[in-house]
Amino acid sequence: MSAPIKGPLFLTNTLTRKKEEFVPLRPPHVGLYVCGPTVYSDAHLGNVRTFLTFDILFRWLKHIGYTVRYVRNITDVGHLVDDVDHGEDKIAKRARLEQLEPMEIVQKYTNGFHDVMRLFNILPPSIEPTATGHLIEQIEMVKRILATGLAYEVNGSVYFDVLKYSSTNKYGELSGRKTEDLIANTRDTEGQEEKRSPLDFAIWKKADATHLMKWPSPWGEGFPGWHLECSAMSTKYLGLTFDIHGGGMDLKFPHHECEIAQSVAADGHVPVRYWMHGNMLTVNGRKMAKSEGNGFTPEELVTGNHKLLEQGYSPMTVRFFMLQSHYAGTLDFSNAAMQASEKGLARLMAAMDTLGNLKPTGTGSAEVIALEQRCYAAMNDDVNTPVMIAELFEGVRLINSVHDGKLSMDAEGIERLRELFNTMVLEVLGLKNEDESKNDDGVLDGLVKEFIRMRAEAKAKKDFATSDRIRDQLKVHGIELMDTKEGTTWERV
RNA sequence: GGUCGCGUGGCCGAGUGGCUAGGCACAGCUCUGCAAAAGCUGCUACUGCGGUUCGAAUCCGCACGCGACCUCCA
Incomplete structure (x- = not known):
């Protein structure tokens, strides 16, 4: 059945x-x-x-x-x-x-x-x-x-x-x-x-x-x-x-x-x-409504082309922003709140990536089981997405702690955590990772990687003047380099 | 005017009669040649005044402020 x-x-x-x-x-x-x-x-x-x-x-x-x-x-x-x-x-x-x-x-x-x-x-x-x-x-x-x-x-x-x-x-x-x-x-x-x-x-x-x-x-x-x-x-x-x-x-x-x-x-x-x-979405405390003329279309939102918008926001940022409040209460739209959501979502999605490659570090998975229960409890309590998202950020902490070797977790726990995140983030909250298309320009990616290689050589020779110049000049052209444990990555600013 | 709801830390936003979310910002630390990025840690608030209670941000009353509906609107 x-x-x-x-x-x-x-x-x-x-x-x-x-x-x-x-x-x-x-x-x-x-x-x-x-x-x-x-x-x-x-x-x-x-x-x-x-x-x-x-x-x-x-x-x-x-x-x-x-x-x-x-x-x-x-x-x-x-x-x-x-x-x-x-x-x-x-x-x-x-x-x-x-x-x-x-x-x-x-x-x-x-x-x-x-x-x-x-x-x-x-x-x-x-x-x-x-x-x-x-x-x-x-x-x-x-x-x-x-x-x-x-x-x-x-x-x-x-x-x-x-x-x-x-x-x-x-x-x-x-x-x-x-x-x-x-x-x-x-x-x-x-x-x-x-x-x-x-x-x-x-x-x-x-x-x-x-x-x-x-x-x-x-x-x-x-x-x-x-x-x-x-x-x-x-x-x-x-x-x-x-x-x-x-x-x-x-x-x-x-x-x-x-x-x-x-x-x-x-x-x-x-x-x-x-x-x-x-409940209603408000703008400056007032209901957004066709009749109030204080609404903006999704297109304006994404491009940021509207007097109420300081910048464009991606659809998933908006989705995440809305899910961070309970449906029964009013939610006030503001640029500051949107920017906070944008960063929070990025952190959540980054943890999803980390989780994908996470390796077991020992024993234990009790935290995962407790987390799972709290997620279900939150959603079963009047579809409380903000509380579930709060729990998911506890999960983010777990993921990063295991990744940093500060917390031990066995393979079963990691698998369970993966399933929980895939279920709750992708399936239930319906969030998608939007970053994948960011570096989709193959020519640009090849060029930037060449610069990264040159910078790595300079660094190896302790020629920091050269390595810093490469980094700074790329930034002038809108490319930011980020050094991580796994090597240098880049993104458009 | 009637009905209903809301007022939480620098900002956004959950929540329960006692154990006091989370995000952003901020601070410290780790990492790093430096920086950035990233991570970890810290940060104890509940409009005001009364009341109930051993104990209230959470219950009750009053005041102030705000909003929604009462007309098309998700």
Whole structure:
């Protein structure tokens, strides 16, 4: 069958606000749904953080022995520009601005999104459904909700009746809201006159003649409400009730709250057992958001070509930086923090190299076993990557101490340490060594090696004036020499 | 205004009622012809004021500061 589960795993369930032991509905299978991007513009770094959070969860669930079906959607219709139920579709707006067919916009930014995911080594989900590909399922769901009397049709639009629903169900449970408070805080906005209550939300919206993205339905030409796709698609692929639903903190209300209501209304089942919400990436203490205009694209990040960036940072530096904080807390982006991560990651990766060539120095491997246990404990404690990384640096110390002959370790211990690092660093954290391509210029490498040879000869003759001149001049040209026990190496500065 | 959360050493960032991560920076040492690089070692913080407790950064209350959501956003 399957390998034993290396658990138990504890996750913070944002529905109960408690850390709970994770027990799937149908072990060893796990159903995981994460709200994906709306493909109307380039993904920024804040988006990356959320998908990275659930990438780690996906990797960890698989690692400890679960068979995971990971569904992450692409929203290619349904989100409106101004207000929930009023205004222009974001994708249609973009299409108008760029003078493209809406589906060209969708394709363009979907491709871009996939490029970004690949860049940061975020694994593709098992299923990546699109909203436009599931219109029939969404229309069927609207019908089921109408059949229960928890939605009503007005002029070709269908609205969810929140007050009626909340008279027998808990609306607001996930986000900790009360319907009275919500009503008290409602602002008057246009296009609300069709609704019975300002809390009601559209599950199907009538399209006017100029609307580009519209489909026939029992209520006329229109398009699905913006919360509906996730309910329809998660149900289709994961069942009426499934294990984990994730997304960014900012989707908790109203998006996820509405998802719950829709599923309960349509199918009579609470859809999700464990809700998980990743927290925001901030810049100077403020949320990075498309609407704030304080985001930068991955391309700008790598090149450093943005006013917030002092230099470029590699994708793995960013990945490592994000994993050094816990997903549930906010993380503030700064150049100083990025530079610290860059160095830390380099040290971790250098230790990986050292470990590859490490030779046994005697007996003992107790430290490795203890380290291994602490790594598992950290990850099983709400996917605590920062703690695991801290443990891995303890491992780095072990590796270097054995390498320096200051600690004795037998072959079994070294092998176990290798396996631990390969598993945790490469497989679970998904970090890759980026340095290999640095000295890939064969001609340059040959030239520099010739200089290194000349310098070694000069040094052998105690002609330090010459050897130092070679070193200094190379540095002027951007080549730094480093003397190690194994000989001299070089890198570009 | 409502709801929720946060405030940790020079910086970033974990965490538990007592044993007090980790990274970066810094200092000392090792290595080295010198330097750099690398490694090792050191560095004891928890917004303020009360309270609970044998003991709190960790629990409770208040104050101050900050943020998120309440409108599209990961």
